[in-house]
Amino acid sequence: MPSDELKPDEPKVVAAIDFGTHGTGFAWALKTPLNDDPETRRVQWHSRFPLGNLAYPKNLTALLLDAEGDLVAWGYKARKQWSDALKEGAAEGLGYAYAFKMALKGGSALDLPTVGGHVDLSDRDLVRKLISVYLREIRARAMAEIQGMAKYTEREIRWCVTVPAIWDDEDKAVMRRAAVDAGFPDDPERLLLAIEPEAAALYCYLRMSDAAGVSEERGRLSLDEHGLRFMVVDCGGGTVDITAYETDSAAGQSIALREIGVATGGRLGSEYVNQAFRDKTLADRFGPAVLKRIERDHADDLLDLSDEWEKAKTTAELEWDEDGTARVMDPVYIKIPPTVWNLLDEPVRTRLTQEAGTPQKILVPPDEVQALLDEVVDGILEKVEEQLANIRQSSPSRPEAETIVLAGGFSRSEWLRERMRRRFGDRHRILIPPDPALAVLEGATHFAYNPKVFVSRQARYTYGFAMGLPFEHGVDPATRAYRDDDGDLLCTGRFQIAVRRMDSVKVNDTFPFQGCPAREDQPEVEIRLFRTAKADPRYVDEEGCEEIGRMAVDISSTIGRPLSERPLALLLYFGAAELRADAFDPGSGATTQVTVEFDRM
Amino acid sequence: MQIFHMLVRIMRFGRDTSGTLSTHTYDAPGLREGDDAVLTPRADWERVMDRLGTVEALAARVRDLERNNVTDTQLGLYQAKLRAELAARIDTVTNRLAELTHRQEGAETRADELDAAVSATRRSLSELDEVLHLMRAEDVERQSTLTREDFAVHFKIRDRLDTLYTQRLESLISTRTTAENPVDRVLRRAELARLMCLALFGPVDGTWRGPDLDELARIATADDHVPLAPDQRKLLQRVGAEAADLHRTITGSGYDGHFDFAVPTGTPASPPDHVLWTGCEAGRPVAFVVCPGYTAHGRQLLAPTVYTAAVPGYEGG
Helix, strand or coil, rough: EEECCCCCCCEEEEEEEEECCCCCEEEEEECCHHCCCCCCCCCECCCCCCCCCCCCEEEECCEEEECCCCCCCCHHHHHHHHHHHHHCCCCCCEEEEEEHHHHHCCCCCCCCCCCCEEECCCCCCHHHHHHHHHHHHHHHHHHHHHHHHHHCCHHHHEEEEEEEECCCHHHHHHHHHHHHHHCCCCCCCCEEEEEEHHHHHHHHHHHHHHEEEECCCCCCCCCCCCEEEEEEEEEEEEEEEEEEEEHHHHCCCCCCEEEEEEEEEEECCHHHHHHHHHHHHHHHHHHHHHHHHHHHHHHHHHHHHHEEEEHHHCCCCECCCCCCCCEEEECCEEEHHHHHHHHCCHHHHHHHHHCCCCCCCCECCCCHHHHHHHHHHHHHHHHHHHHHHHHHCCCCCCCCCCEEEEEEEHHCHHHHHHHHHHHHCCCCCEEECCCCHHHHHHHHHHHHCHHHHHEEEECCCCEEEEEEEEEECCCCCCHHEECCCCEEEEEEEEEEEEEECEEEECCCEEEEECEEECCCCCEEEEEEEEEEEECCCCEEECCCCEEEEEEEECCCHCCCCHHHHHCCEEEEEECCCCCCEEEEEEECCECCCCCCCCHCC | HHHHHHHHHHHHHHHHHHCCCCCCCCCCCCCCCHHHCCCCCHHHHHHHHHHHHHHHHHHHHHHHHHHHHHHHHHHHHHHHHHHHHHHHHHHHHHHHHHHHHEEEEEHHHHHHHHHHHHHHHHHHHHHHHHHHHHHHHHHHCCCCCCCCHHHHHHHHHHHHHHHHHHHHHEEEHHHHHHHHHHCHHHHHHHHHHHHHHHHHHCCCCCCCCCCCCHHHHHHCCCCCCCCCHHHHHHHHHHHHHHHHHHHHHHHCCCCCEECCCCCCCCEEECCCEECCCCCCCCCCCCEEECCCCEEEEEEECCEEEEECCCCCCCCCC
């Protein structure tokens, strides 16, 4: 899939931002002839976030705001400063937000402590603002690296921001608007949105992955093979997202993916393992009262303890009994900060020292490590099983073996891999990319490099716009009838379908329509876009139809002409992770580009 | 050119019109009075009178025609004058048109030349842009501070080292510290961990040639004086195998990687430049390096773990 020949207006740099619930990172690549080959393409990713884990390419998706809502700190620094402020009793007027991305869809993002101070994630305008503030910071960091290293300018960069599969067009539009507010280009050619599991799949297509299950041979995800069904299980810090696809060879050289069933998942991210560590292990070792005191007065030390656990929890190695049952073989040692150690009673210290063989350490034995991991692993396996059942239901005649791709930071856990292998390995093939934590980020970078790699996307809804169509007696109610200036009897509010639900739509495919105003003296036409889950809606105001955007097209230059001389063309573009509408007026010879404004948020 | 053709059409039209306006002449008959004085019957006379009236009418018509003849002549003169003027003007316009056409052709040629120059400049700019782009790309290639996909292996190495230092060695030294039951358990654990790290990643001068597994076994068992339980023996083997695999991975990664034991004694311990051994505090002088730092391609990925001279806050163990 070589890219187009280098042109002056072509981007010279592509940069992707994996905006995650728990963590956010960026990567970039230069668009050069050498890099056109995705096999050898050099992708750089950022690994120097302040206070971040060196080996983890993401910063925490967290913000600290002052009383006016202005940014104080972001990422791990925000968390640190918030915990310091709590410790010093200086949190008055501050607002802390973590894992706010999923609040965009309404409801609480995670059932973990994600906010503090004046932040209220039920306010969607605030959530949008938080996203925008965060994206502004990560963009600034990316620009600093790209400009610092290579002196490229903003206009030479094509950006890509990742979005979850479960987000609909409206959510994506909000994300795009938040990104534009954050300083990203207001140009769909220079700001792409990549669907997270598709990005992960692309990464597994381009890079060799470890395999487990029915085939142990390392390999790639054969996206160029017709009819391959696979499932991406993205085990992130906050959530686990499971999306199933089937490939379609009709795309020729490019890749066409069809989503099967409905993306599922849940609040099963590895942060819940950390929460269990705090609620169970620490409460058990220190006692609930001391733990409460630590939470209240030494939040920074509690963070240190959590970070120690976060680092260690995926490192435990496994061993297998004679019957093939795996178990965690290594204990985990957690260093206790001196302040916390001094808070403990002597009997507690003695007990902990005896357990660990050394003072100032907690020893978490292997079976407890296993139990803590299973707090989310059990749920993940159930979700995968559900999705497999959904796939089987969608085409029961197909062979059962599926390919399961494990992505996300928590997929580094040997225990999770082993549990997946034991549960699904005898029937399915499990692929684990070289660094699952980077799969979405790297895949999104490759997508930004060559967006044409994906040519098809299934429409989740039926899309169309409101139009007056010939009145049908006995079908349309009389209240909808009206005559235009040509004397034709029309029915108002008809749903003119552009794309039907489940239709496969090529990227940048154009759906053209032509119409005209109803009156000769009409100065503008308002085009209202709608969607519905129904396949054949008749009217735009029937149940289930939802207006998703509108735009006003100025046609004043042709006022007074007969209606037949006032045609208006409408072009709908689908597939590049967003919906765009262009209108132009061939009657006046003037072309007007109109951007659809989603104004319901 | 459009204008020019129109004028030609008008000019031809003028010539044709002049053709349709050519003058017609009539010869008047002469009348003499004497010739009419003869007696004739009344009927004949009346016929003659009628004829006479006809002749007079003819004469009047001839006079009219003679007057017209004068007007036509004037018209002819005026027409000739007009034709001359028109011809003069047409000549002027034709000349002007010729001049304008010439200038237009010149301008078109110049525009073509400029277009060609702009295209050439654009091409040249595009080429320069591409060259600049490739030069910047080369510059990026030379950067050692960027994190590339092929460098990611060193982050994994860093993680594995961290696990080895903070988890596996912790387990491995427990047997000896339990057997020795030292007064200062923290210090003794730090010393044993240092010895094991030297066996695995030493010597201190950084000329690492791989782990010395025999030395590791001697430290773990105090020269076979401390027997290891089966799971500890297994752990010893795993630690040795892990260190050997790390050596293979580092040497095969394409990037140089080395271990750093060099923190001068007395240096104030200062995270994140140093990782503090359990019970040690920032600001205290470094007594020795317990676990070496790890640097790959000139970038420190793991800071050395240090033991500080005094351990305030630690109250025994």
